[in-house]
Amino acid sequence: MRRLAMGFIPLTDAAVLIAAAERGFAMAEGIEIALHKEVSWANIRDKVNVGLLDGAHMLGPLAIASSLGLGHVRVPLVVPLALNLNGSAITLAKSLYAAMGETGADLSTALGAARALGRVVAARKAAGEEPLTFAAVYTFSTHHYLIRHFLAAGGIDPDRDVRLVVIPPPFMAESLRNGLIHGFSVGSPWNSVAVDADVGRIAVLGAEIFGWVPEKVLGVHARFANAEPEVLHRLVRALHAAAAWCEDPANHADLARLLSEPRHLALPAELIRRTLDGRLHTAPGGALRVHPDYLVLHRDGANRPDPDHALWMYSQIVAAHQGDWAPDAAREAISVYRPDIFDAAVGPTPPTPPHAPDCVATQFGAVFDKDAFLATGA
Amino acid sequence: MSNDLLLRIVIVDESPVRAAILSEGLREAGYVNVLRMEGRHNLLERIYAVDPDVILIDLEDPSRDVIEQMLHVSREVKRPVAMFVDQSDGQTIQQAIEAGVASYVVDGLRKDRVRPIVETTISRFRAFARLKAELEEAKSQLEERKLVDRAKGILIKLKGISEEEAYSLLRRTAMNEKKRIVDIAQSIITAAELLR
Numbered sequence: 131m132r133r134l135a136m137g138f139i140p141l142t143d144a145a146v147l148i149a150a151a152e153r154g155f156a157m158a159e160g161i162e163i164a165l166h167k168e169v170s171w172a173n174i175r176d177k178v179n180v181g182l183l184d185g186a187h188m189l190g191p192l193a194i195a196s197s198l199g200l201g202h203v204r205v206p207l208v209v210p211l212a213l214n215l216n217g218s219a220i221t222l223a224k225s226l227y228a229a230m231g232e233t234g235a236d237l238s239t240a241l242g243a244a245r246a247l248g249r250v251v252a253a254r255k256a257a258g259e260e261p262l263t264f265a266a267v268y269t270f271s272t273h274h275y276l277i278r279h280f281l282a283a284g285g286i287d288p289d290r291d292v293r294l295v296v297i298p299p300p301f302m303a304e305s306l307r308n309g310l311i312h313g314f315s316v317g318s319p320w321n322s323v324a325v326d327a328d329v330g331r332i333a334v335l336g337a338e339i340f341g342w343v344p345e346k347v348l349g350v351h352a353r354f355a356n357a358e359p360e361v362l363h364r365l366v367r368a369l370h371a372a373a374a375w376c377e378d379p380a381n382h383a384d385l386a387r388l389l390s391e392p393r394h395l396a397l398p399a400e401l402i403r404r405t406l407d408g409r410l411h412t413a414p415g416g417a418l419r420v421h422p423d424y425l426v427l428h429r430d431g432a433n434r435p436d437p438d439h440a441l442w443m444y445s446q447i448v449a450a451h452q453g454d455w456a457p458d459a460a461r462e463a464i465s466v467y468r469p470d471i472f473d474a475a476v477g478p479t480p481p482t483p484p485h486a487p488d489c490v491a492t493q494f495g496a497v498f499d500k501d502a503f504l505a506t507g508a
Numbered sequence: 509m510s511n512d513l514l515l516r517i518v519i520v521d522e523s524p525v526r527a528a529i530l531s532e533g534l535r536e537a538g539y540v541n542v543l544r545m546e547g548r549h550n551l552l553e554r555i556y557a558v559d560p561d562v563i564l565i566d567l568e569d570p571s572r573d574v575i576e577q578m579l580h581v582s583r584e585v586k587r588p589v590a591m592f593v594d595q596s597d598g599q600t601i602q603q604a605i606e607a608g609v610a611s612y613v614v615d616g617l618r619k620d621r622v623r624p625i626v627e628t629t630i631s632r633f634r635a636f637a638r639l640k641a642e643l644e645e646a647k648s649q650l651e652e653r654k655l656v657d658r659a660k661g662i663l664i665k666l667k668g669i670s671e672e673e674a675y676s677l678l679r680r681t682a683m684n685e686k687k688r689i690v691d692i693a694q695s696i697i698t699a700a701e702l703l704r
Contacts, residue, residue, distance in 0.1 A: 170572040176610065180602045201579035203601065268573050296577045298570035301548065310550075 132361055133162045137174045137186035140167060140395040142318035142405045143214040143346045144187045145385060146427060148394055150372035159364035171268045178351050179205040187213060188349035191270040191443045197466045200453045206352040210471035211366050213346040215432045217425035218273050218336035219321040220280060222313035223306055227331040240338035241283060241494045248284030251291050265297040265314040272345055275446035276336055277315035283495040306330045318405035319397060325411055326401060332412040337423045341491030344439040366475035370433055377428035382406045431482035438489035438500060440467040445503045455507025512621050516541040518558055520565040526636045533632040562622060563612040564629050600626060607633040652690040659693035662700045
């Protein structure tokens, strides 16, 4: 039995890793996963770097940024499996959401909500009021890029018209309540936590902005991937089998209970269940916002890391002024994602259905032009 | 006074005792501008206001991700801030992470000027961890002694034996069963509670 120390942040999409450890999938591959609950993405990165963790539940963009050495010491990471796609949402303060409703825009669509927010921001600017503040959980995160895309679609310049800050997930609801922020973009189940506390309204699901967007991945140090490829294959197989189990609605009740335990998320199972099922209350006990792809844990080849997704994340890093474009860096970013390891471990899998108009299924606004980005960085 | 001793150092640590141990260590080393940030409210704004050269933060503090915003381009930052350690300092990173602390320093500050600060921090964090472990050890010893005393009391009452005999009975049983005296004591207490 090989023992592996694996880090996670308490979020619904740690499901695959937790299920692999606790429902026998790792054991079946001769692996014992010791789960380590961490309090920050920075800790996840640093502990994988120095070898206190063998691997972790990791933000896709963090894996890319660390491998490129952006903003920090370079940590060469390998991503042999995607733990999920999608799964986040944008939650806004009740008063802000009400003001958006008064613009007359249709808030039932994501683009309508973006335009309504654009009008509110413009009106505040005209009145000389303080710019609105929105939070994400980490600078290198899909949540950050998602809210930038959403703001831009509403005619808002994310760098000038609003303030974007970072707040750890457990403090999101509290910060919304005391007015420090006006909204946030965060993974499950923290949107639902804010709704249940009646401090915010879920305005848009992530899948309504990008239909097929990279989110958390299995990240391991290149050192480990190179030294023990066979162990890594077993880990990938275990996670792949766990992901299939997590995706099956018949297992959602058990999975929600498992995740709700104090040593994992320490949140009510019923609330976690809503995020697994993609049926989110937008107000306490009230209207539902439903999306079949709200959180994708396995289906349609979701676990196979798509190098186009790695390139897309790098394009978002460049667009958010977090790193300069360079052809070398683009190649480096692509090479972090390793479908070859996934294939070697799992064997042939059915091809992922194509997504339109780009690899992340952008629903509105600027489309990702892979070839143009590779050629010019734009 | 050397310029290095004027470096502005900010400590982010929710543990007042450890923060005090660290500040004291840094002051002893001659650093005069050491400030502890308490609470999470507007942390970044308060840090900007102090304009520190070095930030030391407890690894178990979720505010690390908040501070890492400063590693990236932002119009709010007065000057760019970067991690102190680079590729060549693998050992220092390792030691700091294992000791449970992370450090951030202003970009451009020479490594050798900051190294003594980081070394002091690592050694003080280790000292605190030792202190805590010793305290917990002492606490658990006290707890164990209480359990053994209760078990002895039960034996004295039930079997009408002396305290010395009760203790030697506990010890013999522990030896025969290859268990610790406190485990035997615990089972006697549990049994007595069940049979009460």
